[in-house]
Amino acid sequence: MAIDDARGLLIVFSGPSGCGKGTIMERLLAARDDTMLSVSVTTRAPRPGDVDGVQYFFRTHEQVEQMIREDALLEYAQYNGNYYGTPRAAVEEQLAAGRNVILEIEVQGALKVMSRVADYVSIFLLPPSMEELERRLRGRGTETEESVQNRLAAACEEVAQADKYQYLVRNDEVDAAVQRISTIIDAEKMRCDRSKYILEDLNYAEPH
Amino acid sequence: MAIDDARGLLIVFSGPSGCGKGTIMERLLAARDDTMLSVSVTTRAPRPGDVDGVQYFFRTHEQVEQMIREDALLEYAQYNGNYYGTPRAAVEEQLAAGRNVILEIEVQGALKVMSRVADYVSIFLLPPSMEELERRLRGRGTETEESVQNRLAAACEEVAQADKYQYLVRNDEVDAAVQRISTIIDAEKMRCDRSKYILEDLNYAEPH
Numbered sequence: 001m002a003i004d005d006a007r008g009l010l011i012v013f014s015g016p017s018g019c020g021k022g023t024i025m026e027r028l029l030a031a032r033d034d035t036m037l038s039v040s041v042t043t044r045a046p047r048p049g050d051v052d053g054v055q056y057f058f059r060t061h062e063q064v065e066q067m068i069r070e071d072a073l074l075e076y077a078q079y080n081g082n083y084y085g086t087p088r089a090a091v092e093e094q095l096a097a098g099r100n101v102i103l104e105i106e107v108q109g110a111l112k113v114m115s116r117v118a119d120y121v122s123i124f125l126l127p128p129s130m131e132e133l134e135r136r137l138r139g140r141g142t143e144t145e146e147s148v149q150n151r152l153a154a155a156c157e158e159v160a161q162a163d164k165y166q167y168l169v170r171n172d173e174v175d176a177a178v179q180r181i182s183t184i185i186d187a188e189k190m191r192c193d194r195s196k197y198i199l200e201d202l203n204y205a206e207p208h
Numbered sequence: 209m210a211i212d213d214a215r216g217l218l219i220v221f222s223g224p225s226g227c228g229k230g231t232i233m234e235r236l237l238a239a240r241d242d243t244m245l246s247v248s249v250t251t252r253a254p255r256p257g258d259v260d261g262v263q264y265f266f267r268t269h270e271q272v273e274q275m276i277r278e279d280a281l282l283e284y285a286q287y288n289g290n291y292y293g294t295p296r297a298a299v300e301e302q303l304a305a306g307r308n309v310i311l312e313i314e315v316q317g318a319l320k321v322m323s324r325v326a327d328y329v330s331i332f333l334l335p336p337s338m339e340e341l342e343r344r345l346r347g348r349g350t351e352t353e354e355s356v357q358n359r360l361a362a363a364c365e366e367v368a369q370a371d372k373y374q375y376l377v378r379n380d381e382v383d384a385a386v387q388r389i390s391t392i393i394d395a396e397k398m399r400c401d402r403s404k405y406i407l408e409d410l411n412y413a414e415p416h
Binding site (some may be wrong): 163186187194 | 306321370371375391400406407411
């Protein structure tokens with residue numbers, strides 16, 4: 001078995017709103033062609049420019065509810081009356097092809113996935129400080145004070161669950177944070193239970 | 209608490225004779241000033257150039273046997289009538305100072321350490337192939353056929369236990385292997401249970 005045949009990693013990736021997940025993911029995916037973002041299923045209507053299977057898999061309420069009944073979603077949630085979920089088969093297909101699949105997902109969904117999947121890597125992205133996070137949330141300048149306070153409180157609740165993840169990565173500097181995540185991926189690939197093919201390749205004589 | 213105050217990693221490092229452990233360690237230590245080799249205790253006599261506390265801590269049989277009785281050695285073994293062991297206090301002192309300490313150690317001692325220590329990282333170094341390992345053992349040209357066969361059999365017995373380590377690293381190319389070990393160290397430092405100080409630094413308000 002060649003190294004290219006090794007299975008990909010399922011990476012559960014969370015962090016509070018405003019901590020820079022989007023930028024980090026963009027740079028990470030640009031840097032690693034062995035890694036991709038999972039595409040979610042949604043019932044919300046496509047917007048101009050949306051392509052089915054790229055931003056989302058666009059499905060009807062009936063279709064998504066059938067997927068839920070058939071346990072075809074690793075996790076799902078409802079926002080504003082629409083379903084959003086992670087399709088198990090699409091993820092599995094990429095993992096089997098050796099690609100690392102990142103689920104960028106809020107904490108509740110992440111915990112659900114971790115409880116249902118045997119093998120994953122979980123990473124929580126942290127802002128350099130809560131003051132900096134507040135600055136970033138205000139920096140958008142588009143929100144009321146009440147909305148900023150609500151988002152900050154939500155961020156604190158998410159950060160309070162960071163210790164349920166395997167790895168903590170601080171986003172003090174974008175390039176450094178991207179490098180740290182890449183380092184975690186490279187190391188996890190060398191874990192014994194994921195790299196036994198190296199032993200098989202060795203072809204040594206088992207001692208009797 | 210600053211990142212520099214974080215505790216070092218205890219790294220248990222093994223691999224069969226002839227797989228290149230010595231060269232890899234030399235390069236790794238040259239590349240990382242946060243990482244050092246553990247110094248063993250021994251009862252063998254110092255050779256010309258040996259400095260106490262550098263190559264080994266040189267002690268008498270009585271002193272080492274007292275350390276054993278006082279559980280002051282993480283592991284020990286006897287070869288040719290001499291004791292060789294890993295002094296717990298010296299290792300602990302370096303870990304507490306934030307330095308990563310590598311125990312380059314054969315499999316039996318490694319398994320003993322893993323069973324006695326709560327927090328460690330274990331890495332097994334593999335040759336590119338058993339044929340290459342045989343070539344390297346023969347390459348020394350100083351040994352009889354019988355001795356080569358004995359060493360090969362011993363290597364196979366060690367490799368058969370590689371799956372008791374957390375990470376497998378193939379030494380197909382020295383620089384790449386050194387980089388892989390360094391990657392493992394960097395990633396393990398980001399494990400949540402070892403980087404909680406980042407959460408403490410954040411100073412966020414716990415949700416009630």
